[in-house]
Amino acid sequence: MVNSWSSSRVDLLLDLRGPRRSGLESALREAIRGGRLAAGTLLPSTRGLARELGLARGTVVAAYDQLATEGYLTVRPGSGTRVAEVPPGPDLTDTSGTSREPLYDLRPGCPDVSAFPARAWLAATRRVLGRHAVGRGDPQGTPELRAALCDYLGRTRGVRATPAQVVVTSGYYQGLVLLSRVLSSCGVGVAAFEDPGHSVYRDAVRRAGLTVVPLPVDAHGARVDALPSDAGAAFLTPAHQYPMGVPLHPARRQAACAWARATGGILVEDDYDGEFRYDRQPVGALQGMAPEHVVYGGTVSKTLGPGLRLGWLVLPPWLVPAVVRAKEEADFYTETLSQLVLADLIATHAYDRHVRAARLRYRRRRELLAFRFPLEGVPAGLSALFLMPEGEAEVLSACSRRGLALRGLTELHHDPAGRSQGLLIGFAAPSESDYATALPLLTEVIGGRRVGGGRR
Numbered sequence: 370m371v372n373s374w375s376s377s378r379v380d381l382l383l384d385l386r387g388p389r390r391s392g393l394e395s396a397l398r399e400a401i402r403g404g405r406l407a408a409g410t411l412l413p414s415t416r417g418l419a420r421e422l423g424l425a426r427g428t429v430v431a432a433y434d435q436l437a438t439e440g441y442l443t444v445r446p447g448s449g450t451r452v453a454e455v456p457p458g459p460d461l462t463d464t465s466g467t468s469r470e471p472l473y474d475l476r477p478g479c480p481d482v483s484a485f486p487a488r489a490w491l492a493a494t495r496r497v498l499g500r501h502a503v504g505r506g507d508p509q510g511t512p513e514l515r516a517a518l519c520d521y522l523g524r525t526r527g528v529r530a531t532p533a534q535v536v537v538t539s540g541y542y543q544g545l546v547l548l549s550r551v552l553s554s555c556g557v558g559v560a561a562f563e564d565p566g567h568s569v570y571r572d573a574v575r576r577a578g579l580t581v582v583p584l585p586v587d588a589h590g591a592r593v594d595a596l597p598s599d600a601g602a603a604f605l606t607p608a609h610q611y612p613m614g615v616p617l618h619p620a621r622r623q624a625a626c627a628w629a630r631a632t633g634g635i636l637v638e639d640d641y642d643g644e645f646r647y648d649r650q651p652v653g654a655l656q657g658m659a660p661e662h663v664v665y666g667g668t669v670s671k672t673l674g675p676g677l678r679l680g681w682l683v684l685p686p687w688l689v690p691a692v693v694r695a696k697e698e699a700d701f702y703t704e705t706l707s708q709l710v711l712a713d714l715i716a717t718h719a720y721d722r723h724v725r726a727a728r729l730r731y732r733r734r735r736e737l738l739a740f741r742f743p744l745e746g747v748p749a750g751l752s753a754l755f756l757m758p759e760g761e762a763e764v765l766s767a768c769s770r771r772g773l774a775l776r777g778l779t780e781l782h783h784d785p786a787g788r789s790q791g792l793l794i795g796f797a798a799p800s801e802s803d804y805a806t807a808l809p810l811l812t813e814v815i816g817g818r819r820v821g822g823g824r825r
């Protein structure tokens with residue numbers, strides 16, 4: 370019921386809903402929060418307002434009293450009841466500024482979570498709950514998962530480690546942050562980060578206290594010959610450079626390890642999608658070449674889903690205690706049940722089976738994409754780069770108008786001015802049918818654009 374309240378003091382429309390007293394309270398509260406009743410406004414007397422609204426006077430007294438207690442009104446004997454100074458709150462009903470969910474999400478980063486191995490996960494959960502009580506966890510990660518990871522990473526990625534070197538984290542992101550803080554506290558000041566590279570991770574390294582310098586990338590991956598002499602760490606994506614899509618050349622892998630040995634610098638290997646290579650066996654981890662100089666980071670974000678927030682670091686032994694301490698200070702430990710479930714999935718090889726099936730699906734999807742667009746890099750991962758000489762922003766907004774969400778290359782450069790433009794197309798996340806619809810749409814939008822490598 371909308372009541373027009375007009376007194377000698379103020380005119381106001383009050384939308385009275387619900388029980389009388391709480392309805393009046395909410396209507397006044399909303400009017401004050403929304404700014405329709407400005408600070409300092411003198412409200413009608415309780416008797417006057419009760420008469421105008423057809424309410425009992427006691428109802429108005431109780432409502433004023435409640436709002437005065439909450440700080441919306443000030444009551445001064447002799448000078449009436451006034452609206453207090455209240456900072457305007459956000460209008461939660463205004464959705465004009467919020468972006469629509471895209472119809473087809475081709476942003477890089479997410480696997481097809483509709484293919485999550487729910488049955489295997491539930492069966493493993495049942496087994497785990499039969500064996501373990503969900504008591505306190507270990508800041509380093511459950512021994513079961515650390516052991517399972519050593520086995521899995523050894524056989525699939527060539528990582529050389531014992532469970533004592535593994536720290537389980539809430540996604541690779543947390544591992545990166547904790548490690549960067551520890552390196553900073555150990556006296557590392559400068560860190561090289563691939564350019565282009567993942568801006569979110571780069572910013573996280575910077576926020577953790579390191580000075581980040583760009584490490585250029587070319588057709589052979591990171592230019593490790595350009596590692597500055599004062600850098601104490603280098604953050605790399607050796608198996609599949611993000612976002613250019615090339616593996617680090619064998620000679621550069623050697624050179625990176627030689628740099629680490631000669632300078633004592635730490636190589637941080639982000640193996641975010643190492644399982645997904647479609648034209649050959651995946652290239653083994655850099656860590657296997659120099660375990661004492663490389664920190665290896667991994668995650669289930671691309672294999673199972675980013676929502677699980679499960680990742681890990683494999684560290685040279687001397688770094689373990691400090692990283693475990695940092696983990697404990699950050700959040701005690703990562704949630705235990707999902708660690709045990711993952712350990713079970715790995716031990717029973719259900720994880721391998723899931724990754725194998727996903728690899729086949731994503732391989733076909735990338736082929737479909739490569740059939741329509743010339744893509745950079747090797748057939749791998751969950752996203753691929755399409756370079757454009759210009760017009761990235763216009764294409765992104767044309768895509769958005771058609772319900773397609775993608776990521777532009779520009780935002781991944783340390784300094785985007787004059788750098789190459791392109792679209793990073795995530796081909797794994799949409800369902801099969803959405804992907805089939807999205808591809809022709811994308812072709813229509815990109816259609817007549819001239820293709821060519823801009824400057825990197």
Ligand SMILES: Cc1ncc(COP(=O)(O)O)c(C=O)c1O
Nearest residue numbers: 478540541542611641668670680
């Ligand atoms: C380059 C890169 N590294 C690592 C990750 C995984 O991060 P997290 O385990 O924090 O989800 C991603 C995920 O999108 C990524 O794109």
